[in-house]
Amino acid sequence: GNLHCHTTRSDGVKTPEEAIENYRNLGYDFLAITDHRRVTVPECRMAGRMLLLPGIELDYSYVGEMVHIVGFGMAENILPKLAYEAGPQNGVDAIRACGGRAILAHPHWSLNTLATLTAIRDISAAEIYNSMSYLRPDSANILDVASAHGRRYPLVASDDTHAYEGEQGMSYTMVQAETLTCEAIKAAMDQGLFYASQGPRIEQLSLAEGQLTVLCSPANRVYFHSNLVWSPGRAVIGNGLTKASYPLQRELGERFVRCQVIDAQGKSAWSSPIAL
Numbered sequence: 001g002n003l004h005c006h007t008t009r010s011d012g013v014k015t016p017e018e019a020i021e022n023y024r025n026l027g028y029d030f031l032a033i034t035d036h037r038r039v040t041v042p043e044c045r046m047a048g049r050m051l052l053l054p055g056i057e058l059d060y061s062y063v064g065e066m067v068h069i070v071g072f073g074m075a076e077n078i079l080p081k082l083a084y085e086a087g088p089q090n091g092v093d094a095i096r097a098c099g100g101r102a103i104l105a106h107p108h109w110s111l112n113t114l115a116t117l118t119a120i121r122d123i124s125a126a127e128i129y130n131s132m133s134y135l136r137p138d139s140a141n142i143l144d145v146a147s148a149h150g151r152r153y154p155l156v157a158s159d160d161t162h163a164y165e166g167e168q169g170m171s172y173t174m175v176q177a178e179t180l181t182c183e184a185i186k187a188a189m190d191q192g193l194f195y196a197s198q199g200p201r202i203e204q205l206s207l208a209e210g211q212l213t214v215l216c217s218p219a220n221r222v223y224f225h226s227n228l229v230w231s232p233g234r235a236v237i238g239n240g241l242t243k244a245s246y247p248l249q250r251e252l253g254e255r256f257v258r259c260q261v262i263d264a265q266g267k268s269a270w271s272s273p274i275a276l
Helices: 016-025 088-097 114-119 140-148 182-190
Strands: 030-032 045-047 050-053 055-062 065-072 101-104 125-130 155-158 172-175 194-197 202-208 211-226 235-247 256-262 268-270
Touching: 016 030, 016 050, 050 182, 055 088, 065 088, 088 101, 101 182, 114 140, 125 140, 125 194, 125 268, 140 256, 155 194, 172 182, 202 256, 235 256
Parallel strands: 030 050, 101 125, 125 155
Antiparallel strands: 045 050, 055 065, 065 101, 155 172, 172 194, 194 268, 202 211, 211 235, 211 256, 256 268
């Protein structure tokens, strides 16, 4: 599914109906339209075989950075609970109070600082990749710095579609939900049963006998990222890899690890960081 996109109700070029049809034709299971400062789809409902989730994007501007918070899955009207002058934590709290979940959008594009990333509470995930951010789409570096300082964000990928010029369908979130319902998707995300992708599949992650092992669709590279600047075995390179393992380095002070699967076309899938 895609948990971040825009329509003519804010600053997108397609109407909500056109956006829904676009993602439905791409074969998506769920979609959240997250127009700026408004809820375009007020309640969960099916659009054919695709589930629509209520969504909103809250935007805050500061000197040197911006903070954008995406909310989805709210069960009641969020607008009366918002106080923009109170800052982004108020926005996250309002989303949660209305039964939704909050995502930190494009932290690299927003030039978010470590202080900002470690201060916000009750965020369900952060975007490691945002298709629409163009020059700064990949937020892996700053999110790894946050993880190294004790703030481990689970990871999603989103299109943040505005122009509908190819960014739609580029990045998405895979969720292991029992059913195609709003509550099932939120429950799965609360349990960490999701990963970010541009195409490759992460079939299984297992942590046992001092190593992290990933089973995946065919890949040419599997990278294991952690708080260590360097460690042996963190890059597994080959053709058509469907399994890769990394020996954990706890004795060197390793505190988290995540994996990145890269296929022959250069497309990635990212697991969330796992605390050690």
